[in-house]
Amino acid sequence: MIGALSEARGNGQALLVTVVLHSAVIAFLVLGWSQQQALPEPAPSMLKTQLVMLPAEPLAAPPAPVAPVAPEAPQPVAQAEPQVVKPAPVQPPIQARKLEQAALARKRVEEKKQAQLEQQHIARQRVEQAETQRLQALADAAAQQARVAADNARLARQSAAAGAADVRQYLPISKQAPDYPQRALDKGIQGDCTVEYSVTPQGTVDNPKVVGNCHPAFIRPSLVAAATFRYQPRVIDGQAVTVPGVRNTFHYKIQ
Numbered sequence: 001m002i003g004a005l006s007e008a009r010g011n012g013q014a015l016l017v018t019v020v021l022h023s024a025v026i027a028f029l030v031l032g033w034s035q036q037q038a039l040p041e042p043a044p045s046m047l048k049t050q051l052v053m054l055p056a057e058p059l060a061a062p063p064a065p066v067a068p069v070a071p072e073a074p075q076p077v078a079q080a081e082p083q084v085v086k087p088a089p090v091q092p093p094i095q096a097r098k099l100e101q102a103a104l105a106r107k108r109v110e111e112k113k114q115a116q117l118e119q120q121h122i123a124r125q126r127v128e129q130a131e132t133q134r135l136q137a138l139a140d141a142a143a144q145q146a147r148v149a150a151d152n153a154r155l156a157r158q159s160a161a162a163g164a165a166d167v168r169q170y171l172p173i174s175k176q177a178p179d180y181p182q183r184a185l186d187k188g189i190q191g192d193c194t195v196e197y198s199v200t201p202q203g204t205v206d207n208p209k210v211v212g213n214c215h216p217a218f219i220r221p222s223l224v225a226a227a228t229f230r231y232q233p234r235v236i237d238g239q240a241v242t243v244p245g246v247r248n249t250f251h252y253k254i255q
Contacts, residue, residue: 130186136254137180144177151175155232170199170243171232178225178250184217185254193218194249195226201240203231211247222250 152174184190193214198206208226210219226248233240 129188133185133188133254134182137185140253140255141177141180148175148177170203170234170246173203173230173232174228175248176225176228178218178221178252180252181217181221184215184252188254189215189217190253191215191218192249192251193222194247195222196245196247197226199231199233199243199246201233201242203233205229205231205246206242215252218250218252225250 151172155172155174181189191214193210194212195208196211197208200206205227208223210222214222229248231243234243235241
């Protein structure tokens, strides 16, 4: 707007200068003509004037008044609704397969727990059975020792009655029952074992050995027990002699 005013002001000044020059020229002409009428005619003189017309710059049209622009009312902004991402539908075959796998996994876990419970039950049964067999073996050993003690007492009475007379048959004085092997007891092994030996003139056992069928677990306790036997030796003609081929059978039973 300031530029338009400056341009209009310049055009007005140029127009004013033009008008002043024209007025001066006309006044000069009028003045010279009036003097020529009053004075005697002088020698003719020629006054040449030249009117210089400056091109007038076109006046710029005043700017049209700008109408005030009313502020636009704020448009309501539509709020976008939050998009809810819906899960993709599970395909029926995949869901069925997952359910089947889950059921199979639960079945395996239950089978594993059941197997563990069965193993624990079997282990408890074995422990209880082994304890029962051990107690039964101890009771059998105590009963056998009681029988052996009774036999020894009876033999001692018979030996005292015989006195110093000649005896053609050797008489046992003491016999000790063998120990039941623990490994055979744990496994429930039973059987008999026969030991053959010689009775010396001193009434001791010489060269004991196992004869016949005997479980390996019963060999050592049978030989140890036989070595502890004591006899009244056989006396012939007042002299004690050796009695060979004497046998004794040990019975190992779990009652």
